[in-house]
Amino acid sequence: MEEERKTPEMRAQMTEIERLRHSTAHVLATAILKIWPEAQFAAGPPVDNGFYYDVDLPHRISPEDFEKIEAEMKKEIKANHSFERMEVSRDEALELGKKGRLAALTDRGQPSKFKLDIIENIPADEKISLYRNGDFIDLCAGPHVMRTGNIGAFKLTSVASAYYKGDEKKPQLQRIYGTAFKTKKELDDYFAMLEEAKKRDHRKLGRELEIFVLDDDVGPGLPMWLPRGAAIIEELEKLAKETEFAAGYQRVRTPHIARETLYKKSGHLPYYAESMFPPMALEDRLPSLSRPTGFQPVEESDRQDADRPSQAGSPTSDRYYLKAMNCPHHHKLFAAVPRSYRDLPLRLAEYGTCYRYEQSGELFGLMRVRSMQMNDAHLYMTPEQFEAEFNAVNEMYLNYFKLFGIEKYLMRFSTHDPSKLGQKFVDEPELWKQTEAMTRNVLKNSGINFVEVPNEAAFYGPKIDVQAWSAIGREFSIATNQVDFAQPRRFDLRYKDRDNVDKVPLCIHRAPLGTHERFVGFLIEHYAGNFPLWLSPEQVRILTIGDEPQLLDYSGAILDELRGHQLRAEIDASTDKINGKIQRAEQMKVHTMFVIGKRDMEAGVISVRVHGRGNLGAKSRGEAIADILSSIKERRS
Ligand SMILES: [Zn+2]
Numbered sequence: 338m339e340e341e342r343k344t345p346e347m348r349a350q351m352t353e354i355e356r357l358r359h360s361t362a363h364v365l366a367t368a369i370l371k372i373w374p375e376a377q378f379a380a381g382p383p384v385d386n387g388f389y390y391d392v393d394l395p396h397r398i399s400p401e402d403f404e405k406i407e408a409e410m411k412k413e414i415k416a417n418h419s420f421e422r423m424e425v426s427r428d429e430a431l432e433l434g435k436k437g438r439l440a441a442l443t444d445r446g447q448p449s450k451f452k453l454d455i456i457e458n459i460p461a462d463e464k465i466s467l468y469r470n471g472d473f474i475d476l477c478a479g480p481h482v483m484r485t486g487n488i489g490a491f492k493l494t495s496v497a498s499a500y501y502k503g504d505e506k507k508p509q510l511q512r513i514y515g516t517a518f519k520t521k522k523e524l525d526d527y528f529a530m531l532e533e534a535k536k537r538d539h540r541k542l543g544r545e546l547e548i549f550v551l552d553d554d555v556g557p558g559l560p561m562w563l564p565r566g567a568a569i570i571e572e573l574e575k576l577a578k579e580t581e582f583a584a585g586y587q588r589v590r591t592p593h594i595a596r597e598t599l600y601k602k603s604g605h606l607p608y609y610a611e612s613m614f615p616p617m618a619l620e621d622r623l624p625s626l627s628r629p630t631g632f633q634p635v636e637e638s639d640r641q642d643a644d645r646p647s648q649a650g651s652p653t654s655d656r657y658y659l660k661a662m663n664c665p666h667h668h669k670l671f672a673a674v675p676r677s678y679r680d681l682p683l684r685l686a687e688y689g690t691c692y693r694y695e696q697s698g699e700l701f702g703l704m705r706v707r708s709m710q711m712n713d714a715h716l717y718m719t720p721e722q723f724e725a726e727f728n729a730v731n732e733m734y735l736n737y738f739k740l741f742g743i744e745k746y747l748m749r750f751s752t753h754d755p756s757k758l759g760q761k762f763v764d765e766p767e768l769w770k771q772t773e774a775m776t777r778n779v780l781k782n783s784g785i786n787f788v789e790v791p792n793e794a795a796f797y798g799p800k801i802d803v804q805a806w807s808a809i810g811r812e813f814s815i816a817t818n819q820v821d822f823a824q825p826r827r828f829d830l831r832y833k834d835r836d837n838v839d840k841v842p843l844c845i846h847r848a849p850l851g852t853h854e855r856f857v858g859f860l861i862e863h864y865a866g867n868f869p870l871w872l873s874p875e876q877v878r879i880l881t882i883g884d885e886p887q888l889l890d891y892s893g894a895i896l897d898e899l900r901g902h903q904l905r906a907e908i909d910a911s912t913d914k915i916n917g918k919i920q921r922a923e924q925m926k927v928h929t930m931f932v933i934g935k936r937d938m939e940a941g942v943i944s945v946r947v948h949g950r951g952n953l954g955a956k957s958r959g960e961a962i963a964d965i966l967s968s969i970k971e972r973r974s
């Protein structure tokens with residue numbers, strides 16, 4: 338596949354850090370040429386968290402070479418050369434390329450083959466520019482930092498192979514990756530974050546803390562929740578249900594499959610077919626043949642029913658799909674009852690389970706899966722109600738962020754491109770303008786942190802993707818909101834307005850807590866498995882010092898009391914020494930430990946220990962339990 342060429346407009350949007358990183362790629366090429374003057378360079382763009390430069394070189398560069406290359410790079414940075422821009426004609430550029438002077442320190446015997454190819458592909462009306470730092474001249478549209486000395490700190494990170502222009506029929510190149518920052522401290526923090534992220538990896542902690550498993554016989558991308566994971570999920574659902582109930586939502590329930598006709602109506606078929614599991618075809622067989630022997634013979638009337646063509650009359654009407662989204666089912670529930678303006682806004686919520694056919698290469702832990710339980714709801718409203726509804730959804734997000742201690746987030750507001758109406762975007766120019774303006778207004782007025790991204794809306798309307806950063810600064814996409822003015826029409830949804838005229842409602846799809854899979858994956862890494870008490874899979878473990886029957890009876894009574902309060906509590910009544918018991922509980926990151934010995938029993942106290950905080954000292958039994966209950970009730974962090 339050919340990689341897309343960046344337009345001058347896209348390049349102008351490069352952020353400050355991207356400029357710095359791309360400039361470091363020029364310095365990398367300079368250093369490589371000082372060591373291997375025959376090196377031929379292709380493309381060297383900034384990427385997420387760094388940059389790369391593709392190089393063709395007989396010597397196979399390995400991480401052992403990095404020190405030598407970095408030493409040359411440091412010299413180039415110390416020399417503080419300016420990045421000098423030169424505009425040239427196409428002929429001048431070609432002339433230099435033929436002499437091997439592009440992406441080089443001097444003229445060379447060999448032409449700069451990749452750069453010549455790149456020149457051929459620059460549109461005729463686009464200016465051609467070169468950039469020079471010291472002896473190094475490269476064909477490049479920029480932009481860069483002012484001087485090599487502006488590069489505060491950098492590091493080469495890895496080397497991989499890559500085809501020229503991503504095309505496997507083209508030559509294979511070596512791709513050298515690195516990263517750069519304005520300061521040494523930022524660079525150090527970044528690598529410290531990566532180290533910490535490795536320890537917090539949700540796949541690693543998910544296994545160690547017995548939260549979820551993936552099993553080959555169940556299928557790739559189909560996570561199963563162990564009791565500890567299910568406990569977290571139950572708490573999240575409880576939170577969502579309470580929050581949504583208070584906000585006037587009503588809960589519904591829908592099946593996991595639906596007929597093909599539903600998805601044709603919604604427009605998901607055929608456009609979305611690739612992301613859905615293949616359909617189940619219900620064969621048109623005589624029921625008597627399909628049943629095992631020993632069954633009652635089929636009545637003649639049943640047989641006639643089975644032979645009768647289905648209502649839709651099409652041969653495909655008996656194909657069923659696993660649902661990939663809940664919306665069509667919810668739209669049907671809206672349509673199931675006559676609606677008046679007095680019923681609006683109507684907010685239908687469901688933790689719906691959806692199935693999507695992600696490519697197996699794309700599957701990743703809990704982040705990319707094939708089955709997912711979504712914190713879904715569809716809000717139906719009049720256009721006048723849109724602003725207040727959308728605002729309330731945003732408020733809900735902000736409250737959740739606060740509760741989970743998410744300090745950094747970004748809403749990406751994706752809008753349509755008018756030139757692609759009728760192809761990429763449903764052909765409703767007025768509705769696009771109207772809903773985009775309303776959404777933009779709400780975002781602006783609420784002071785929410787957002788960016789607008791053109792040409793990335795959903796087919797049915799503008800979309801908002803929510804990105805959140807975990808406690809250590811790792812980025813996650815956790816949720817999507819969508820404004821939808823097309824589906825209600827396709828489903829012929831109507832309400833009777835004040836003027837007694839039938840009108841089509843607007844719809845908002847929203848899922849602030851995303852899917853359980855992705856959100857729990859995020860939370861595992863965000864908390865490093867140290868969940869707050871209310872979310873903790875095991876809230877309290879009682880550890881007895883010794884195993885005298887009287888002490889075990891007493892501890893058992895405390896366990897009963899805790900469970901009576903709906904606490905997730907366990908007891909370790911093994912004959913192990915207390916230190917071993919504590920160690921085991923700490924390993925599983927059990928939130929609170931009640932350490933009880935004979936003397937504690939006699940004094941009616943409990944030694945309370947909290948994971949990560951150590952021994953909090955002795956409290957009366959009543960006080961210890963009351964503290965826990967109030968922390969959970971307030972969902973304290
Ligand atoms: Zn450049």
Ligand SMILES: [Zn+2]
Pocket residue numbers: 662663664715846847
């Ligand atoms: Zn939806």
